[in-house]
Amino acid sequence: MKDIAATVNAITSSLAEIAAGNITAAAGKVTTSLVGALGIAVGFLARVARLDGIGAWVQKKLEPIKKAISSAWDKFVAWFKGLVSKGRSRSNATPNATTGNQKDPEHDKKVARGLAQIEREEATIDAKDNDGKLTKAQAEQVARKVRQDNPIFKKILVHYNPKTGTNIAGQHVVNKPEIVYEWFASNGARVSSRKPYTDDLEPAPNEGTKTNPFPLDWPKKASSAYPELYLGERTNPDGTTGPAISGDRNNVQGTIRTLDPHLQNQLPTGETIGITTKWQLDVGTILGPLAPTGVTSPGGGVINSLLKKYGYVPDDEGMDGDHVHEIQLGGQDVLSNLWPLNASMNRSSGSKIDKAAIRLASGKQVYVYQLRELVQKTNRAFYFEVKTVKP
Structure with missing residues (x-):
């Protein structure tokens, strides 16, 4: 009975080893145990039948049976390993885990x-x-x-x-x-890559002030590098202008004006557009105070709506009205802080600023969106200095 119990124990423990990935050693252990168990069974039957001296005959007959057991066990191991792997893939969701034996090398x-x-x-x-x-x-x-x-x-x-x-x-x-x-x-x-603010990330009292602002790589161009706009004279009875699409230049009557982003440009119907000194931006510009979480940008609708009267079609031109000073960094939704910019650069800038990393004097790293959470809690004012701009 002890021999039979040992055989059962060998099989069950080996299945656990297979589940853990120790395939070869476990398979060998079970094969040996199964063949041994067959010998035990034959010996038991011989004793019951009172047969003596059949040991050599048994060993000879066991050889082909041993091979058959080994082959059958190998097939069982492959099936059981596959079953365990499927169970794992459904039950385990470990960060960035990938299996080692993929058919696709990429x-x-x-x-x-x-x-x-x-x-x-x-x-x-x-x-x-x-x-x-x-x-x-x-x-x-x-x-x-x-x-x-x-x-x-x-x-x-x-x-x-x-x-x-x-x-x-x-x-x-x-x-x-x-x-x-x-x-x-x-x-x-x-x-998700966004982590909540925790109290250990609070900047020292002298960090992020107007006199000691946080450095910030600006994700947009300097305001002087914003594109010029081109405006023809009135072409429609209501005083508006149609878009000067390619091949349609002759439909634009009179002189075509160039509108510089840093100049005050009066439109035919009386409005003035242009980035005023207060909102002009370049390396060294101080921005702030930082807005709390929940303050959102209204988008560039103010200048988009105005310029559409003069043939400006933002989507067709890949442009969008942009707040030069972003709303979350103290900017205001006024014409003097608005000018069209490449739509992709404009629309991604707010999130890039939020995800900008700031290295504190403590050595810890805090993100702008985390500082906005702190502002929401404490009303503390944070300022930033532009260190670089996009070409």
Whole structure:
């Protein structure tokens, strides 16, 4: 009975080893145990039948049986290993985990590219309201776009906790939902790149002031490098101008004026546009105070609507009205702070500023969107100095 119990124990313990990945050693152990068990059974039957001296005959007959047992066990091991692997892929969602035996040698690179796109898509979508956080619908939009662009993912699920004060892990959060993107290529889960503000990230009292502002790489051009606009004279009875599309120049009557972004340009119907000195921006410009979380940009509608009367078609031209000083950094929604800019640069700038990293004197790193959460809690004023601009 002890021999039989040992055989059963060898089989069960070996299955556990196979599940853990120790395939070869476990398979050998079970094969030996099964053949040994067969010998035990034959010996037991011989004793019951009172047969003596059949040991050599048994050993000879066991050889082909041993081979058959070994072959059958190998097939069972392969089946059991596959079953365990499938169970793992459904139950484990470890961050950025990928399996080692992929048929596609580019598998891990494709997964990495897809995961990197999550942050870019978050930035693009958040740029529409610049509030530093995503709604569930926006997070699901991120997941759909990444899944569409990266066929390596079988699916991407969004786990969203909108509750103020706690996140899914039960940690304290200030007005910030937690988002987890669970992806299935091999398996894995990626937490949204935005982390909530915590008290250990608070800057020292002399940091981020007007006299000691935080350095900031500006994601847009200097205001002097904003594009010039070209305006023809009246072509329509109501005083407006149609767009001067290619081949249609002769329909624009009179002189075509060049409008400089840094000059005060009066339009035919009396409005004046141009970036005034107060809102002009270049390296060395001080920006602030930083707006709290929840303050959003109204977009460039004020100048877009005005210029449309004169043939300006923002979408067709790849342009959009831009706040030179962003609203979250003390800018105002006034014509003197507005000018058309490349739409992609304009729409991504708010989110890029929010995700700008600031190195504190303590050595810790804080992001602008985290500082906005602190402003919401304490009303503290933070200022920034432009260190670089885009060419």
